[in-house]
Amino acid sequence: AQSVTQLGSHVSVSEGALVLLRCNYSSSVPPYLFWYVQYPNQGLQLLLKYTTGATLVKGINGFEAEFKKSETSFHLTKPSAHMSDAAEYFCAVSVYLMGAQKLVFGQGTRLTINP
Amino acid sequence: SAVISQKPSRDICQRGTSLTIQCQVDSQVTMMFWYRQQPGQSLTLIATANQGSEATYESGFVIDKFPISRPNLTFSTLTVSNMSPEDSSIYLCSVEVGQAYGYTFGSGTRLTVV
Numbered sequence: 001a002q003s004v005t006q007l008g009s010h011v012s013v014s015e016g017a018l019v020l021l022r023c024n025y026s027s028s029v030p031p032y033l034f035w036y037v038q039y040p041n042q043g044l045q046l047l048l049k050y051t052t053g054a055t056l057v058k059g060i061n062g063f064e065a066e067f068k069k070s071e072t073s074f075h076l077t078k079p080s081a082h083m084s085d086a087a088e089y090f091c092a093v094s095v096y097l098m099g100a101q102k103l104v105f106g107q108g109t110r111l112t113i114n115p
Numbered sequence: 116s117a118v119i120s121q122k123p124s125r126d127i128c129q130r131g132t133s134l135t136i137q138c139q140v141d142s143q144v145t146m147m148f149w150y151r152q153q154p155g156q157s158l159t160l161i162a163t164a165n166q167g168s169e170a171t172y173e174s175g176f177v178i179d180k181f182p183i184s185r186p187n188l189t190f191s192t193l194t195v196s197n198m199s200p201e202d203s204s205i206y207l208c209s210v211e212v213g214q215a216y217g218y219t220f221g222s223g224t225r226l227t228v229v
Contacts, residue, residue, distance in 0.1 A: 034217065043121075043207055043222040044158075090157060098171050100146050100163050101211060103218055107157045 002027045002095040006106035014114045019078040021109050023065075023091035026072065032094035033074040034103070035065055039087045047089075050074060061085070086113045116212045117142050121221030128198055128228050135194045136224045138208035143188035145211075148218070149181070152205040161206075164191045198228045 007022040025031055035047040048059025055067040065076045074091060091106040118141040128134050138147065146165055150158040161181055162170040170183040184192045195202050207223045 036220075041225070044209075044220040046217045046219070049217050098163070100165070100171070102148065102160055102163065103158075103209075104160075105158045 002031065002093050002104055004091050004093050004104055004106035006089075006091050006109050008109055009107065010110045010112070012112040012114060013081050015083055016080050019063075019076070019081045019085065019111065021076040021089050021091075021111065023074045023076065023106060024072050025074060025091075025093045027093060027095070033065075033067060034092045034094070035059065035063070035074075035076050036090045036092060037087050038090065038108075044090065047076070081111075081113050083113050083115065086111055116217070117144060117210050117219045119208060119210065119219055119221040121208055121224060123224055124222060125225040126227070128226065130199050130228055132198055133194055133196045134198065134226060135192050136206055136208075138191045138193070138221055140189045140210055145188070147185060147191045148209040148211075149183065149191075149193045150207045150209060150220075152207065152223070154203070158207065161193070195226065198226075200228045202226065203228045 003026050005024045033050045036044040037047050038044050047063050048057045050057050050067045058064045063078045065074050067074050089109045092103045094101050095104055120139040122137050148163055149161040151161055152158050160173050161176045162172045164170045164183050164185040166185050166188050180196055182194045205223045205225050208221045209218050211218050
């Protein structure tokens with residue numbers, strides 16, 4: 001069964017520092033992978049996705065993620081953190097179950113930015 | 116991508132009552148999904164709603180507790196029935212924007228049961 005594991009429920013970085021949020025997946029077939037961000041009291045916004053092709057995927061707000069099949073990972077990075085990046089981040093994998101493509105989410109990582 | 120209007124955005128309800136959440140999409144979509152996000156937790160899929168057929172529920176969720184309607188290709192409702200404080204959560208609807216092209220989410224309904 002497909003699943004997603006996010007390492008670290010809470011990550012804290014200084015403003016201007018590198019952001020690294022870790023995500024590992026398990027999938028018996030080539031996965032479709034997603035990163036979503038949830039700001040306080042808001043819904044989910046798609047940051048980026050990997051389907052096929054280039055393994056380094058660029059998203060909105062300066063984020064990017066690299067699909068590494070050998071490591072079954074899809075870590076999210078941003079070179080320089082900004083205060084506005086403080087939010088909850090969710091990694092997800094798309095799976096085909098019971099006749100429909102569905103998203104399975106990791107447990108989330110809360111990102112805190114220190115001034 | 117699709118734009119989803121979800122309402123109400125928040126509500127405080129008495130235990131034992133029911134709340135119906137509406138989700139309106141600005142384009143026709145085949146599948147609509149309903150999720151629950153309990154406080155401090157990740158998202159859990161409740162059910163998948165396909166227009167013209169019964170919703171498909173995930174393990175741990177039943178139709179009597181979470182009845183879903185899907186009258187057309189742009190609209191769906193989720194009812195949380197006979198509520199208890201344990202139902203206090205954020206409920207979100209979602210649609211798939213083309214196969215593997217990502218999923219769009221509504222802004223969520225923050226439900227508090229007292």
